[in-house]
Amino acid sequence: MLGVAVKKIRGSFSLEAAFELPTPGVVALFGRSGSGKSTLVNIIAGLLHPDAGRVALDDFVLLDTERGIQVPPEKRRIGYVFQDARLFPHLNVAANLAYGERRAPPQRYVSLDTVAGLLDLGGLMNRRTQQLSGGEKQRVAIGRALLSQPKLLLLDEPLASLDSARREEVLPYLELLRDQLAVPMVYVSHQFDEVLRLATYVVLMEAGSVIGQGGIGEMSLNQDLRAIIGADSMGAILDGTVLGVEQSSGLMRVAVGRGELKVQPLPVGAGAKLRVQLLARDLIVATERPQHLSVRNMLAGVITSVTGDDAESDLVAIDIGGPKIMARVTRAAVRELSLAPGLPVWALVKAVSLRSHSFAAPGATSIARPSA
């Protein structure tokens, strides 16, 4: 558990944040640029001092301005991956990796071999840091931080300085780390696609304040999130369980809530977790079980709320037996169908909209090693 309650005023910008984060897991600090995310991680790392507050990791109090406790960064055992990698230019890759490891306490939970294997660093060891691509630099920086055996890993927009191709090259490694090592991570990003691939828990920030927090499924329906990422990107994020491949269609069956979705098959076996996103604009709501349709996916549920989205449409939240999904429906349709909380409905999903959003979810053990 990472507990943070801090205040910091810097010129016209003021940060006031309080939250308790579950560990292990990946917590995403998400918000627009300048919302105070980086300031917050710098305070957690100890590189910045808040005006007042408290930071504690499990029972380890890192900062308590009231009691006069302030553990310096080098004693906090918190790994930090910076946006600009910050590899030491006078050392080669192997020496960069060894830098943190040499200074770590004797009890290690991750070895150089494991890190080199997970991040595919074997071939880079003797390179100078100037000879690395942006993506390789970040992989080395992540490895270096991990080898210092941190109790918590902070990643401050580690992919922000990379182009989208390089980002795709690094993301699978981050997913792999999340699934293979139990290091709690705080991941700062203003790219929602990174959040939806990596996070288990989301803290939403805006203008120096925390405006919402919760599990990724719950937060994916958050109204404040819509203001940041836009209505078209909104949609429920669900962690489903792979049931197997359907012989007749060749599609993979995934259990979500009480229902089931069919998606394009991925190289994962039954029982694997799969994260899917159902965009609100891709959902169609029916009040009766529809027949004779080309749509492959249909989820039965009960409406829990109907809220205004914009001038013409409403967002309809539907409980599908635990998790919730969200559909964007025109206001006229809401009136005609009398959509209201408590009404049983069917949500139709185009199979197509699932495919590109199927990612290995936390806890998955069967995902293949990324090849780069």
Place this chain on the structure above:
Amino acid sequence: MSLSIAARSVAVSLPLAILLAWVLTRRRFLGHTLLDAFVHLPLVLPPVVVGYLLLLLFGTRGPIGSWLQHTFGVELIFTRNGAALATAVMSFPLMVRAMRISLENVDRGLEQAARTLGAGAIDRFATITLPLMLPGVLAGAITAFSAALGEFGAVITFVSNIPGETRTLPLALYTALQTPGGDSTAARLACISFALGLSGLLLSEWFARRVRRLLGR
């Protein structure tokens, strides 16, 4: 002899110059500007004034000089070590300047990164800051060495012009010029000066290039 004096001078002032460069670049404190000005004083003062001040402070009756003599039996005035001290003081600002410039170019983010990896202050300085400011340290040392070779006014004022003890190259050159028939000696000494100065500059350039390549810049 000149070389040995210059080498001693650099050896003494190098650690102190690194410390001062760091303090002046990284710390802000009361009297910062005053200290900065004090370090640069030998650049703007006539060297004879510096020599005179050294005489006052380090002479046998001066406060530091008498203490040194009583405690360690070290005598500076009219000795080789005294000549080294005089040249060190004179070339000190050059050294500090070169180091400050390179220290300002060291990315503080790298020091922060080292910090999050568990490196304490001294550890950080030794493993990150110092290696990265090495080009400036080397350039400063070589410039100071060359300047020490050529120092005249402060040396002659503080430790006089004693053959075999404090007669450095420029002093010898000056003496030769004052002596009837010393023209050929003077010319020879001037040639040596020229060669030393040129090789110093070339060496410094070569070092700087090598270190830059090592740092991959």
